[in-house]
Amino acid sequence: xxxxxxxxxxxxxxxxxxxxxxxxxxxxxxxxxxxxxxxxxxxxxxxxxxxxxxxxxxxxxxxxxxxxxxxxxxxxxxxxxxxxxxxxxxxxxxxxxxxxxxxxxxxxxxxxxxxxxxxxxxxxxxxxxxxxxxxxxxxxxxxxxxxxxxxxxxxxxxxxxxxxxxxxxxxxxxxxxxxxxxxxxxxxxxxxxxxxxxxxxxxxxxxxxxxxxxxxxxxxxxxxxxxxxxxxxxxxxxxxxxxxxxxxxxxxxxxxxxxxxxxxxx
Amino acid sequence: xxxxxxxxxxxxxxxxxxxxxxxxxxxxxxxxxxxxxxxxxxxxxxxxxxxxxxxxxxxxxxxxxxxxxxxxxxxxxxxxxxxxxxxxxxxxxxxxxxxxxxxxxxxxxxxxxxxxxxxxxxxxxxxxxxxxxxxxxxxxxxxxxxxxxxxxxxxxxxxxxxxxxxxxxxxxxxxxxxxxxxxxxxxxxxxxxxxxxxxxxxxxxxxxxxxxxxxxxxxxxxxxxxxxxxxxxxxxxxxxxxxxxxxxxxxxxxxxxxxxxxxxxxxxxxxxxxxxxxxxxxxxxxxxxxxxxxxxxxxxxxxxxxxxxxxxxxxxxxxxxxxxxxxxxxxxxxxxxxxxxxxxxxxxxxxxxxxxxxxxxxxxxxxxxxxxxxxxxxxxxxxxxxxxxxxxxxxxxxxxxxxxxxxxxxxxxxxxxxxxxxxxxxxxxxxxxxxxxxxx
Numbered sequence: 182x183x184x185x186x187x188x189x190x191x192x193x194x195x196x197x198x199x200x201x202x203x204x205x206x207x208x209x210x211x212x213x214x215x216x217x218x219x220x221x222x223x224x225x226x227x228x229x230x231x232x233x234x235x236x237x238x239x240x241x242x243x244x245x246x247x248x249x250x251x252x253x254x255x256x257x258x259x260x261x262x263x264x265x266x267x268x269x270x271x272x273x274x275x276x277x278x279x280x281x282x283x284x285x286x287x288x289x290x291x292x293x294x295x296x297x298x299x300x301x302x303x304x305x306x307x308x309x310x311x312x313x314x315x316x317x318x319x320x321x322x323x324x325x326x327x328x329x330x331x332x333x334x335x336x337x338x339x340x341x342x343x344x345x346x347x348x349x350x351x352x353x354x355x356x357x358x359x360x361x362x363x364x365x366x367x368x369x370x371x372x373x374x375x376x377x378x379x380x381x382x383x384x385x386x387x388x389x390x391x392x393x394x395x396x397x398x399x400x401x402x403x404x405x406x407x408x409x410x411x412x413x414x415x416x417x418x419x420x421x422x423x424x425x426x427x428x429x430x431x432x433x434x435x436x437x438x439x440x441x442x443x444x445x446x447x
Numbered sequence: 448x449x450x451x452x453x454x455x456x457x458x459x460x461x462x463x464x465x466x467x468x469x470x471x472x473x474x475x476x477x478x479x480x481x482x483x484x485x486x487x488x489x490x491x492x493x494x495x496x497x498x499x500x501x502x503x504x505x506x507x508x509x510x511x512x513x514x515x516x517x518x519x520x521x522x523x524x525x526x527x528x529x530x531x532x533x534x535x536x537x538x539x540x541x542x543x544x545x546x547x548x549x550x551x552x553x554x555x556x557x558x559x560x561x562x563x564x565x566x567x568x569x570x571x572x573x574x575x576x577x578x579x580x581x582x583x584x585x586x587x588x589x590x591x592x593x594x595x596x597x598x599x600x601x602x603x604x605x606x607x608x609x610x611x612x613x614x615x616x617x618x619x620x621x622x623x624x625x626x627x628x629x630x631x632x633x634x635x636x637x638x639x640x641x642x643x644x645x646x647x648x649x650x651x652x653x654x655x656x657x658x659x660x661x662x663x664x665x666x667x668x669x670x671x672x673x674x675x676x677x678x679x680x681x682x683x684x685x686x687x688x689x690x691x692x693x694x695x696x697x698x699x700x701x702x703x704x705x706x707x708x709x710x711x712x713x714x715x716x717x718x719x720x721x722x723x724x725x726x727x728x729x730x731x732x733x734x735x736x737x738x739x740x741x742x743x744x745x746x747x748x749x750x751x752x753x754x755x756x757x758x759x760x761x762x763x764x765x766x767x768x769x770x771x772x773x774x775x776x777x778x779x780x781x782x783x784x785x786x787x788x789x790x791x792x793x794x795x796x797x798x799x800x801x802x803x804x805x806x807x808x809x810x811x812x813x814x815x816x817x818x819x820x821x822x823x824x825x826x827x828x829x830x831x832x833x834x835x836x837x838x839x840x841x842x843x844x845x846x847x848x849x850x851x852x853x854x855x856x857x858x859x860x861x862x863x864x865x866x867x868x869x870x871x872x873x874x875x876x877x878x879x880x881x882x883x884x885x886x887x
Contacts, residue, residue: 190821213886217886218885218886219881219884219885219886220886242886244884244885244886245881245884283884289884290884291884292877292880292881292884294877294881320876320877320880320881321877321881348869348870348873351873352873353873353874353876353877369807369808369811369867369870369871369874374808374811375811375815421806421807421808424806424807424808424809424812425808427808427809427812428808428809428811428812428815
């Protein structure tokens with residue numbers, strides 16, 4: 182996840198867990214030699230708790246981190262990750278990252294984003310997770326919708342609450358994979374609006390009547406047959422429409438079902 | 448209440464004439480920096496032979512982020528100056544007023560003088576709202592401050608004859624007529640050449656001109672100092688020579704509202720700088736208009752050993768730029784940034800959050816479009832509605848509301864509600880960091 186910046190400006194090392202590779206430092210060095218100015222790493226963060234390893238990563242050229250975290254409490258996080266004690270290590274990794282400076286640049290710290298995959302089994306603990314995280318002062322938190330079965334109308338208040346808690350604590354938050362109609366009045370937090378063109382998710386029949394259809398992230402395929410698709414309601418008007426249209430102008434968005442929209446078409 | 452400074456010239460004037468008038472000029476700056484403005488004041492005062500032995504003037508700098516009024520008060524309590532001068536900008540007003548208030552209580556007979564762009568345009572308001580403040584120097588300070596010290600230390604002239612000041616007398620705030628800016632800038636002795644300021648690496652500023660030919664609605668410079676006044680090339684040459692020969696100084700900055708405004712002058716300055724800069728010191732920052740950059744400009748900037756330049760565009764939206772009266776040609780700007788980058792010169796692009804006519808997603812579009820130009824660094828700042836600017840003078844015209852207290856942050860506009868501005872600020876912090884953290 183990289184808000185705004187273009188793909189060729191950076192490379193994302195993701196997985197699985199990229200840090201289990203024994204050649205990860207060499208991979209980062211290779212990316213650096215290829216001239217990528219930003220090398221990002223999406224990781225569960227546990228190996229970062231080792232200060233020497235972290236120093237190697239930073240020195241090799243990895244200075245943007247996205248730490249995947251399920252919850253701020255071990256009984257939730259460790260159960261989902263399947264590894265007992267993993268939250269403690271992830272937490273230690275984030276703490277270390279927040280104190281780290283980039284070798285050779287005393288005044289610059291690495292970028293630390295947090296990615297929270299939103300699931301049926303961590304929604305209830307979301308406020309506690311956000312409150313614990315903001316105390317670590319991450320640069321940004323992203324909530325990524327991965328729920329297949331839960332009702333949106335039940336989950337949405339938790340998301341709105343999480344956004345407000347983050348803002349209250351002066352931490353910027355974005356959402357991923359959540360249709361714009363569900364993010365009404367919180368449109369500014371929809372990550373997809375700032376991302377380079379990419380494939381979007383499915384749209385349903387109601388979407389054809391929605392003013393946001395041209396640039397909506399759509400619905401993840403796995404959610405199509407769930408209550409999510411039934412809860413989709415087209416948006417008939419928005420004060421942001423013209424400005425969003427202008428923001429995404431010129432970007433072709435291709436949906437998984439073949440529907441193609443052009444930012445300029447609407 | 449009779450202000451204490453009147454006593455200086457009546458009851459106690461003999462004593463003042465016998466002993467040197469102690470003056471301390473305090474400046475709260477960005478960490479590690481020192482005040483060039485106070486350096487000019489001291490150099491200009493010292494040039495006056497009649498004042499040299501009558502005034503004992505010292506300068507003291509603090510970091511606005513790390514120091515507080517108590518530390519300045521400790522210093523002042525050791526010296527107990529009769530005149531305390533405070534260099535006022537929107538970012539240091541809070542601490543300046545705290546310092547003024549407490550020092551006045553510590554030394555009731557002292558004269559507390561404010562100067563600088565934050566107070567000049569609204570001098571009477573600052574005097575009305577702050578009992579501790581005795582006098583405000585409006586506009587360009589050198590000549591006015593020297594005249595004031597002549598009056599205080601040598602009893603010359605009457606206070607009301609000094610142009611460019613506002614003060615309180617018998618509870619009434621009085622403003623004398625404005626003083627025109629100094630026509631020949633070389634009249635002001637160089638703080639570096641006179642030894643008033645010692646150049647230091649990374650924080651030394653060499654001023655090459657004052658004023659601005661443009662009149663952007665959010666900026667103070669063009670409105671109050673229309674037209675550009677230049678320091679002579681000989682003066683600039685000698686200053687740079689002194690700066691680069693100072694042991695340990697490997698870089699410095701230029702102060703010039705648009706360094707590349709006049710190609711012929713840029714040619715002369717670039718050659719001059721390259722000739723005197725025998726140590727290869729870098730010019731870390733200079734403000735330019737990217738729209739005016741062509742291949743020759745980048746060659747000249749390289750010749751002058753300019754490492755990085757700062758440029759707009761503040762917003763990419765033509766209607767907002769027109770409302771702000773900021774010159775901008777998008778294609779020329781993009782080309783300029785590209786040429787600079789290709790020449791190996793770092794480009795710092797500024798965007799302002801909260802300009803009238805903008806909104807959240809229009810700001811996001813500005814970010815996107817400026818990022819596509821691949822500048823080296825992005826800097827976002829919330830709109831400060833500075834005293835003396837068009838925005839400050841006529842907010843209804845711009846559909847604008849702002850905090851009356853410094854730093855005068857925008858509250859909202861007709862197009863940009865408060866909650867959206869607040870979110871734009873919160874978004875801009877990680878976006879800037881994510882972009883600016885990069886490998887060389």
